[in-house]
Amino acid sequence: MEIDERHLEQRRIVSKSMDDPNHIAFNLLRTRVRQAMSDNKWKSIAITSPTPGCGKTMVTLNLAFSLSRNPGLKTVVVDLDLRRPSIAPTLKIEPDRSIAQYLLERSDEARDCFVQVDPNLILGLNSGHTPASSELLQAPRMLELFDYIDRELSPEIVLFDLPPMKSSDDALGFLPRVDTSLLVVASGTTTTAEVDECELQISELDKLLGIVLNKCEDAQAEDYYY
Ligand SMILES: Nc1ncnc2c1ncn2[C@@H]1O[C@H](COP(=O)(O)OP(=O)(O)OP(=O)(O)O)[C@@H](O)[C@H]1O
Numbered sequence: 001m002e003i004d005e006r007h008l009e010q011r012r013i014v015s016k017s018m019d020d021p022n023h024i025a026f027n028l029l030r031t032r033v034r035q036a037m038s039d040n041k042w043k044s045i046a047i048t049s050p051t052p053g054c055g056k057t058m059v060t061l062n063l064a065f066s067l068s069r070n071p072g073l074k075t076v077v078v079d080l081d082l083r084r085p086s087i088a089p090t091l092k093i094e095p096d097r098s099i100a101q102y103l104l105e106r107s108d109e110a111r112d113c114f115v116q117v118d119p120n121l122i123l124g125l126n127s128g129h130t131p132a133s134s135e136l137l138q139a140p141r142m143l144e145l146f147d148y149i150d151r152e153l154s155p156e157i158v159l160f161d162l163p164p165m166k167s168s169d170d171a172l173g174f175l176p177r178v179d180t181s182l183l184v185v186a187s188g189t190t191t192t193a194e195v196d197e198c199e200l201q202i203s204e205l206d207k208l209l210g211i212v213l214n215k216c217e218d219a220q221a222e223d224y225y226y
């Protein structure tokens, strides 16, 4: 499936075209994530945040485009924000079938929920609002989805875009199923208490790879031209 690159830049997805120097930050993140995952033989990583709007989907997609540019680094992204899915709208694509429908057993074929947007990048999409999402994320059907991803898509790395931790127990309930996670926090919005609380909860599960500080005002784009 083709995606509209002009639309991507409007939504701050800069790691596909690489015209915007901000994509360098995602290459740095990509390399650090890749090294840690490779050292630990990890494959799956969740992206969450304390509260809504910190930039989880933006970070997930930029990281995914950056990772998938590496030859042979097959990357799968799964939108598991079942309450407010935003991968498809951010990329302006319409899924035929959603991950939620598969988890609700209204759709038998997991492959119908996935689209390939780059040679190395496959996305599992969602649409609409799904009630009882926490239970769905912990249901046995989720294991069938993991099995499908592993067996049929054979990715090197799988990124899960999760809901915020303080809005529901969706993220906390799902975290035991991944190898590690990134906590995205927003400068000027996320409080120190929120960072501490989420960091503690994720660390108790031993799933915290790191914290991504987003929406900083003082990033130095000139460094790119160095
Ligand atoms: N570094 C940034 N600078 C300015 N705006 C940003 C930045 N990162 C994200 N945004 C904007 O903030 C909004 C929220 O971003 P995004 O949808 O990625 O957050 P989210 O954490 O996934 O939100 P939700 O909790 O609703 O899923 C979007 O409009 C996005 O373009």
Ligand SMILES: [Mg+2]
Binding pocket: 056, 057, 058, 081, 086, 161
């Ligand atoms: Mg989001």
